[in-house]
Amino acid sequence: MASTNPARGMRDFLPADVRKRNYVINIIKEVYESYGFEPLETPAVENIETLLGKYGEEGNQLVFKILKRGEKLDLENATKESDLSDLALRYDLTVPLARVVANNKNELPKFFKRYQIQPVWRADRPARGRFREFYQCDVDAIGSSSMVVEAELISAVDEILSRLGFQDAAILVNHRDILKGLLDIALIAEEKQADALVALDKLDKIGPKGVAEELISRKVFDLDDANNFVDLVRRDVRIQVFPVSDVPQSEEGRRTQEHGNELFLIEKFRDLLTSSPAGLRGAEGIAELFDLLGLRLNNRLSFHPSLARGLSYYTGTIIEVGLDAGDFKGSIGGGGRYDGLIGMFGKEQIPACGFSLGLERILVVMEERGMFPAEIAESTPADVMVTIWNEESIADSLKLASDLRKQGLRVTVYPEADKLGKQFKYADSINVPFVCVLGDEERASGNVKLKNMTSGDEQKLPIEEIGDAIRNQVH
Amino acid sequence: MASTNPARGMRDFLPADVRKRNYVINIIKEVYESYGFEPLETPAVENIETLLGKYGEEGNQLVFKILKRGEKLDLENATKESDLSDLALRYDLTVPLARVVANNKNELPKFFKRYQIQPVWRADRPARGRFREFYQCDVDAIGSSSMVVEAELISAVDEILSRLGFQDAAILVNHRDILKGLLDIALIAEEKQADALVALDKLDKIGPKGVAEELISRKVFDLDDANNFVDLVRRDVRIQVFPVSDVPQSEEGRRTQEHGNELFLIEKFRDLLTSSPAGLRGAEGIAELFDLLGLRLNNRLSFHPSLARGLSYYTGTIIEVGLDAGDFKGSIGGGGRYDGLIGMFGKEQIPACGFSLGLERILVVMEERGMFPAEIAESTPADVMVTIWNEESIADSLKLASDLRKQGLRVTVYPEADKLGKQFKYADSINVPFVCVLGDEERASGNVKLKNMTSGDEQKLPIEEIGDAIRNQVH
Numbered sequence: 001m002a003s004t005n006p007a008r009g010m011r012d013f014l015p016a017d018v019r020k021r022n023y024v025i026n027i028i029k030e031v032y033e034s035y036g037f038e039p040l041e042t043p044a045v046e047n048i049e050t051l052l053g054k055y056g057e058e059g060n061q062l063v064f065k066i067l068k069r070g071e072k073l074d075l076e077n078a079t080k081e082s083d084l085s086d087l088a089l090r091y092d093l094t095v096p097l098a099r100v101v102a103n104n105k106n107e108l109p110k111f112f113k114r115y116q117i118q119p120v121w122r123a124d125r126p127a128r129g130r131f132r133e134f135y136q137c138d139v140d141a142i143g144s145s146s147m148v149v150e151a152e153l154i155s156a157v158d159e160i161l162s163r164l165g166f167q168d169a170a171i172l173v174n175h176r177d178i179l180k181g182l183l184d185i186a187l188i189a190e191e192k193q194a195d196a197l198v199a200l201d202k203l204d205k206i207g208p209k210g211v212a213e214e215l216i217s218r219k220v221f222d223l224d225d226a227n228n229f230v231d232l233v234r235r236d237v238r239i240q241v242f243p244v245s246d247v248p249q250s251e252e253g254r255r256t257q258e259h260g261n262e263l264f265l266i267e268k269f270r271d272l273l274t275s276s277p278a279g280l281r282g283a284e285g286i287a288e289l290f291d292l293l294g295l296r297l298n299n300r301l302s303f304h305p306s307l308a309r310g311l312s313y314y315t316g317t318i319i320e321v322g323l324d325a326g327d328f329k330g331s332i333g334g335g336g337r338y339d340g341l342i343g344m345f346g347k348e349q350i351p352a353c354g355f356s357l358g359l360e361r362i363l364v365v366m367e368e369r370g371m372f373p374a375e376i377a378e379s380t381p382a383d384v385m386v387t388i389w390n391e392e393s394i395a396d397s398l399k400l401a402s403d404l405r406k407q408g409l410r411v412t413v414y415p416e417a418d419k420l421g422k423q424f425k426y427a428d429s430i431n432v433p434f435v436c437v438l439g440d441e442e443r444a445s446g447n448v449k450l451k452n453m454t455s456g457d458e459q460k461l462p463i464e465e466i467g468d469a470i471r472n473q474v475h
Numbered sequence: 476m477a478s479t480n481p482a483r484g485m486r487d488f489l490p491a492d493v494r495k496r497n498y499v500i501n502i503i504k505e506v507y508e509s510y511g512f513e514p515l516e517t518p519a520v521e522n523i524e525t526l527l528g529k530y531g532e533e534g535n536q537l538v539f540k541i542l543k544r545g546e547k548l549d550l551e552n553a554t555k556e557s558d559l560s561d562l563a564l565r566y567d568l569t570v571p572l573a574r575v576v577a578n579n580k581n582e583l584p585k586f587f588k589r590y591q592i593q594p595v596w597r598a599d600r601p602a603r604g605r606f607r608e609f610y611q612c613d614v615d616a617i618g619s620s621s622m623v624v625e626a627e628l629i630s631a632v633d634e635i636l637s638r639l640g641f642q643d644a645a646i647l648v649n650h651r652d653i654l655k656g657l658l659d660i661a662l663i664a665e666e667k668q669a670d671a672l673v674a675l676d677k678l679d680k681i682g683p684k685g686v687a688e689e690l691i692s693r694k695v696f697d698l699d700d701a702n703n704f705v706d707l708v709r710r711d712v713r714i715q716v717f718p719v720s721d722v723p724q725s726e727e728g729r730r731t732q733e734h735g736n737e738l739f740l741i742e743k744f745r746d747l748l749t750s751s752p753a754g755l756r757g758a759e760g761i762a763e764l765f766d767l768l769g770l771r772l773n774n775r776l777s778f779h780p781s782l783a784r785g786l787s788y789y790t791g792t793i794i795e796v797g798l799d800a801g802d803f804k805g806s807i808g809g810g811g812r813y814d815g816l817i818g819m820f821g822k823e824q825i826p827a828c829g830f831s832l833g834l835e836r837i838l839v840v841m842e843e844r845g846m847f848p849a850e851i852a853e854s855t856p857a858d859v860m861v862t863i864w865n866e867e868s869i870a871d872s873l874k875l876a877s878d879l880r881k882q883g884l885r886v887t888v889y890p891e892a893d894k895l896g897k898q899f900k901y902a903d904s905i906n907v908p909f910v911c912v913l914g915d916e917e918r919a920s921g922n923v924k925l926k927n928m929t930s931g932d933e934q935k936l937p938i939e940e941i942g943d944a945i946r947n948q949v950h
Contacts, residue, residue, distance in 0.1 A: 004574050039493040042481070044594065067539075121520065395769055426585060
């Protein structure tokens with residue numbers, strides 16, 4: 001007998017899981033749609049040449065490849081993996097987007113704003129929180145290099161975080177040109193700069209000392225310069241340099257002051273980078289972003305000059321959403337501008353800026369913190385269960401269920417004329433908050449008995465009043 | 476340069492497609508949830524031994540198999556397909572359901588009612604309307620052999636059809652035991668009965684004469700008996716035997732009469748099958764089903780003694796939804812009771828009854844018939860687009876967009892300070908019904924110009940009145 005577990009690194013989502021996933025996904029969808037982003041879906045299976053070579057050597061290994069079929073599979077003459085496979089499973093949502101953009105140039109608008117929430121598959125070693133099938137929630141705006149794009153994207157992410165209840169989430173921004181400018185004025189050669197970013201990207205993991213050591217071992221800086229560079233970009237050191245007043249203030253006053261501090265820090269970097277054209281451009285970009293967003297965000301936007309994000313394809317603004325609470329430290333999403341990637345399947349470069357929310361991480365944190373609203377956390381299959389009194393009254397019970405649905409209720413029916421006690425026990429086991437009994441007495445009087453399973457209270461009511469009675473007792 | 480088309484038999488869904496798909500899927504979900512069915516999701520990838528052997532020899536060939544990875548792939552010593560593959564793509568939603576039920580015996584309720592709407596993959600030859608990735612919409616109730624299950628399932632399907640607008644869809648029901656009874660009393664040996672059902676299943680395709688010929692060539696019947704048998708189960712002949720009165724009537728009267736005709740026909744079959752215990756059981760089951768549903772359905776339930784449905788795993792009631800209009804003749808869904816299948820991964824048999832709606836076919840018909848409501852068919856990315864007057868006013872336009880979103884509008888922003896004419900042209904191209912202009916004059920007066928893109932009308936309004944103004948002009 002085969003194992004009944006899902007395949008390694010894959011998960012079944014039972015109803016309670018699906019409800020929580022859909023709750024988060026629906027908020028993400030609703031907010032992105034309110035910003036004019038449109039839904040896109042691509043197939044799980046792509047031609048293998050669409051995917052290979054797009055994610056580096058390690059990525060190539062992690063792509064799930066599909067066996068050729070029928071006569072195409074020539075096992076006798078196959079000498080390597082690529083002889084055996086012609087298709088592969090989607091590895092991310094960006095490469096399919098680039099393919100779709102190239103393939104539908106004439107149908108898509110000049111500025112194409114799409115969101116896409118679909119699973120991707122990676123043959124990674126499964127670990128706590130790392131799965132072989134997981135969802136990505138991507139949003140991308142294609143066709144404009146205006147900072148309006150970043151501002152709208154960040155505003156949408158801010159709203160999603162607020163609606164999900166992440167009060168402590170910070171949206172960190174930086175600009176690749178600021179990092180380039182800092183390395184330029186430190187006279188770090190172009191070919192060493194990528195090494196410097198790789199080291200800097202580890203700041204959260206290995207700390208400032210670790211980064212400095214790595215910068216030295218990678219021969220980017222000597223000892224003093226390494227420490228100076230790391231201190232310069234560190235957020236915590238920066239806070240000591242430009243201290244926030246301790247005077248307690250109104251929410252609005254605090255917000256204005258913190259915004260002012262950010263602007264002041266950006267201005268400092270602008271001055272520092274005057275001699276680097278790239279650096280100046282970067283600082284001015286970030287200044288524009290803060291100007292466009294103004295005070296509208298929920299006080300969580302922050303300029304982080306140490307933010308590097310390892311991915312080499314970013315060309316401008318970089319964005320990361322971090323949680324700073326004790327139970328979970330780390331990123332639940334990231335993105336930025338990547339003007340060189342979407343054109344990979346076409347002739348022309350197309351500017352683009354995007355953001356990806358980490359659904360699986362968001363769900364883990366929300367579960368740990370109990371952030372789901374009661375009606376999702378309780379996960380009931382129905383608002384009310386209708387019992388079956390006896391064989392003769394089944395049709396009446398089904399009619400009652402139908403009437404209650406017309407009152408807007410979700411109604412399940414116990415399927416058999418079992419003893420009433422057994423039916424109530426089942427209702428308890430599936431966690432329905434109300435049960436309706438339509439016995440001989442009730443049928444004679446035209447009423448229905450409604451039992452509140454939490455309080456134990458029972459009422460006799462005309463059918464047409466059940467919906468309101470339930471809604472009144474729930475709220 | 477690789478092709479930018481999706482892989483063979485696979486499809487990209489651009490925003491207009493996704494909106495239509497989600498419109499249908501959401502109605503299906505809402506109705507199933509209102510009946511107490513719960514959402515289940517299983518991984519796209521299953522262990523290969525979970526799938527192979529479950530769909531017959533042809534099915535085995537059509538399963539997409541995934542190449543082993545790393546050291547597990549021993550190409551040198553591989554002599555057959557099964558040496559190369561350890562995983563496979565989901566082929567349907569029933570086998571995964573059976574696996575989940577076996578794997579979560581203690582967590583799932585005694586009666587488990589689940590729906591599942593996910594893609595499946597089959598390496599079929601692509602053809603018009605046949606894809607290699609397509610969605611299935613399955614609903615199954617597990618754990619009870621009561622006819623209440625069928626009644627609720629059919630009632631839900633009826634409501635879905637009504638809400639989607641399929642006035643002409645018929646829900647046909649039959650019972651495997653009625654077919655068995657008919658063949659029993661015709662003295663057809665047990666081992667020939669499967670052949671008879673295979674032939675009968677083709678009635679729609681090859682007509683009564685074709686079926687009779689096939690029954691003869693399969694040596695089930697001789698000439699006269701074959702014709703008699705086919706006539707007996709044919710719906711159209713039956714109607715001649717029990718004619719519907721032509722007298723025009725009220726909707727309710729007509730419904731009562733048609734229901735009465737169905738009951739009369741069932742009664743006739745009950746009489747006919749008295750000498751066959753199986754047949755009698757089947758006829759009584761169908762009689763009970765009609766009794767439980769009463770007159771509640773939208774007049775589309777019909778007893779079809781010729782309905783066979785090829786799948787050998789049905790054990791009781793069989794159900795099919797057919798469209799009878801000129802443009803599309805055929806099934807858009809089917810199901811029935813299968814008490815022997817869910818237990819395939821466990822020790823005990825578990826009764827079950829399910830139904831699968833054909834999403835791809837439903838979408839094709841709805842498209843052809845123009846059945847989507849205007850707001851879905853028009854597929855606009857936003858209710859309103861906000862223009863950018865000049866570089867200096869960008870922040871004000873973003874603030875306006877944010878304010879309009881708080882009024883419940885979906886708002887997109889033109890991302891650049893282009894000439895206004897260009898911005899309006901873009902608004903036209905993406906089909907937004909309204910455009911807001913915040914020029915110098917408007918900013919000075921505290922108003923906004925709202926243009927109705929359909930009528931061309933322009934109004935100057937305070938920001939807080941825009942939401943209502945748009946809603947009033949749309950409805």
